[in-house]
Amino acid sequence: MPYSPDLTAMLTEGARFEADGIQYVIERLPVGSVTVPTGEITACDPLTYSDGAEPFTVTIAPGVYPLTAWVALISQDGSAPQQRTAALQLAVNDQPAVRWEMALNPGQDVGVLDADVGYFGYPVDAGVGAIADVSAIAAVAAWDYDDLEDAFIPAQIPPGPAPVEAITDDVTGANVIIVSSGWGDGVYPTFVGYAADGSVCGFVTDFLIIPD
Numbered sequence: 001m002p003y004s005p006d007l008t009a010m011l012t013e014g015a016r017f018e019a020d021g022i023q024y025v026i027e028r029l030p031v032g033s034v035t036v037p038t039g040e041i042t043a044c045d046p047l048t049y050s051d052g053a054e055p056f057t058v059t060i061a062p063g064v065y066p067l068t069a070w071v072a073l074i075s076q077d078g079s080a081p082q083q084r085t086a087a088l089q090l091a092v093n094d095q096p097a098v099r100w101e102m103a104l105n106p107g108q109d110v111g112v113l114d115a116d117v118g119y120f121g122y123p124v125d126a127g128v129g130a131i132a133d134v135s136a137i138a139a140v141a142a143w144d145y146d147d148l149e150d151a152f153i154p155a156q157i158p159p160g161p162a163p164v165e166a167i168t169d170d171v172t173g174a175n176v177i178i179v180s181s182g183w184g185d186g187v188y189p190t191f192v193g194y195a196a197d198g199s200v201c202g203f204v205t206d207f208l209i210i211p212d
Helices: 134-141 147-153
Strands: 016-019 024-037 041-044 065-076 082-091 099-102 122-124 128-133 164-171 176-182 184-189 192-193 200-206
Touching: 024 082, 024 128, 024 176, 041 134, 041 200, 099 176, 122 147, 128 134, 128 192, 128 200, 134 164, 134 176, 134 200
Parallel strands: none
Antiparallel strands: 016 024, 024 065, 041 128, 065 082, 082 200, 099 192, 122 184, 128 176, 164 176, 192 200
8 A cells, every 4th residue: 555644634733643652743834935937846855856856747827835844843751842844735725635645756656556665755865855846946956065055054054844945046936945854864755635626735745754
């Protein structure tokens, strides 16, 4: 069976989960708005994998869409909670999702997935992730390290989910907002949410913080 998390519960302010004596409480943190000039969406670690990042097969209308980090406050036995980014959501409209499907790149087929390889996802090596227009990520791919450092590595990194924004295309206003990715490096799946009328209501990357 492909990996199928309960995203509706995860994207709920105040939701609580518990596993193995560890408590997880979800908080909602708006982190900005994403300008989408082409309507082609991708998710990636733009600091290390912007070159070759592919758009998902599902597209949306060009526009400006809110980006939200869903943060898990994690504690055990009354200890002070630590804060980790559980999910990153690009909201396309205000309708609730009634179903979720894995976001796929061209040529990917969920039919080949099984319990051992449960999802398609993007690799993270810099401890950050983003959901953005593919043109914004392509622009980052042309930058050198100094450009990346100036744009995305501030002298004082904000607390988790540590959002940092940069305009990557001055003509269209396309931008990339990075956030810290769960426990850090790994491979993370993204899902497409559909409303009752069949319209796309958002994209969500699951950073695999909340246990199944």
